[in-house]
Amino acid sequence: MTRTLKTSVAEMVEAARARIEEIETPDAIEMLGDPEVVIVDLRDIRERERMGYIPGSFHCPRGMAEFWVDPDSPYFKDIFAKDKKFVFHCASGWRSALTVATLNDMGFPAAHLKEGFGTWEKQGGPVVYPETDRTK
Numbered sequence: 001m002t003r004t005l006k007t008s009v010a011e012m013v014e015a016a017r018a019r020i021e022e023i024e025t026p027d028a029i030e031m032l033g034d035p036e037v038v039i040v041d042l043r044d045i046r047e048r049e050r051m052g053y054i055p056g057s058f059h060c061p062r063g064m065a066e067f068w069v070d071p072d073s074p075y076f077k078d079i080f081a082k083d084k085k086f087v088f089h090c091a092s093g094w095r096s097a098l099t100v101a102t103l104n105d106m107g108f109p110a111a112h113l114k115e116g117f118g119t120w121e122k123q124g125g126p127v128v129y130p131e132t133d134r135t136k
């Protein structure tokens, strides 16, 4: 059976991208080390371990994002109370586009890394490779 959906994920991502702040990779690389910027990694922990991660990035599994930014949620994380610029990223910018659109709808200001981690590494962004992955 082929199910017909009301909208495709590609349409959802496109609509999200049209209304959120997108940050190009070179600009994000320049932001690295800025104490006013927090880079938030939405990828699965296994992707982080396998592919490496942006130095200093904060890991927030995509499934928890709404709960971690909401001060009224029992899962709230203090880091999101800080008056910083939050830049969310995933692998290719799809998950982060959807997440940031939702967070913006909640009233939480955030931007996303337009092309994600793959482009980050290709364009020379520094990467931390977890010890465990080096031996695999």
Ligand SMILES: O=S(=O)([O-])[S-]
Residues within 6 Å of the ligand: 090, 091, 092, 093, 094, 095, 096, 116
């Ligand atoms: O991380 S993703 O943009 O490939 S869904």
